[in-house]
Amino acid sequence: AQSVTQLDSQVPVFEEAPVELRCNYSSSVSVYLFWYVQYPNQGLQLLLKYLSGSTLVESINGFEAEFNKSQTSFHLRKPSVHISDTAEYFCAVKETSGSRLTFGEGTQLTVNP
Amino acid sequence: EPEVTQTPSHQVTQMGQEVILRCVPISNHLYFYWYRQILGQKVEFLVSFYNNEISEKSEIFDDQFSVERPDGSNFTLKIRSTKLEDSAMYFCARGTAGANVLTFGAGSRLTVL
Numbered sequence: 396a397q398s399v400t401q402l403d404s405q406v407p408v409f410e411e412a413p414v415e416l417r418c419n420y421s422s423s424v425s426v427y428l429f430w431y432v433q434y435p436n437q438g439l440q441l442l443l444k445y446l447s448g449s450t451l452v453e454s455i456n457g458f459e460a461e462f463n464k465s466q467t468s469f470h471l472r473k474p475s476v477h478i479s480d481t482a483e484y485f486c487a488v489k490e491t492s493g494s495r496l497t498f499g500e501g502t503q504l505t506v507n508p
Numbered sequence: 509e510p511e512v513t514q515t516p517s518h519q520v521t522q523m524g525q526e527v528i529l530r531c532v533p534i535s536n537h538l539y540f541y542w543y544r545q546i547l548g549q550k551v552e553f554l555v556s557f558y559n560n561e562i563s564e565k566s567e568i569f570d571d572q573f574s575v576e577r578p579d580g581s582n583f584t585l586k587i588r589s590t591k592l593e594d595s596a597m598y599f600c601a602r603g604t605a606g607a608n609v610l611t612f613g614a615g616s617r618l619t620v621l
Contacts, residue, residue: 439612441610495564497553
């Protein structure tokens with residue numbers, strides 16, 4: 396069975412600072428990896444995904460994540476955050492042959508002016 | 509227009525009552541899912557539904573839960589006799605890219621008193 400660990404429950408940063416949200420996963424088989432974002436009182440929105448190909452994936456709003464198979468990690472990064480990036484970020488993993496998406500505990504990113 | 513619409517957005521019910529949560533995936537897809545998020549906790553998988561049958565269910569999805577797609581459009585989650593611990597946000601999702609990428613609805617908040 397797969398599992399996901401998000402090492403930081405809360406990450407406060409100042410506007411325009413860089414940020415990294417850490418995610419490690421565990422699985423005995425091949426996986427797909429995802430980051431979802433949840434803004435206050437809203438649902439889950441897909442931020443970016445790794446299915447195959449380049450291990451570095453990017454979102455349209457400047458986030459990127461890199462799949463590192465040897466370290467079983469999929470950390471999320473942004474070089475310069477905005478106030479509007481304040482949200483809860485969930486890392487998720489899905490076995491390539493399964494149907495279940497398993498989420499981490501979530502990381503609350505708070506961007507302060 | 510949202511790709512997955514959930515109703516109701518919020519429901520308050522008495523313990524022991526039956527609740528039906530509805531999901532309308534606008535596009536014609538075969539893969540559907542229910543997840544839940546208890547306040548302050550992570551998003552948990554409940555059940556996956558493929559081609560009008562349950563394909564996988566979690567340990568949480570016991571006999572008090574059921575899903576169906578009665579008219580080929582609405583996808584429902586029924587909780588027969590609600591308990592206090594069923595209070596949560598329930599998310600419906602549809603699968604794309606061979607069910608490898610999930611698109612979530614905004615959620616239905618269930619409060620059991």
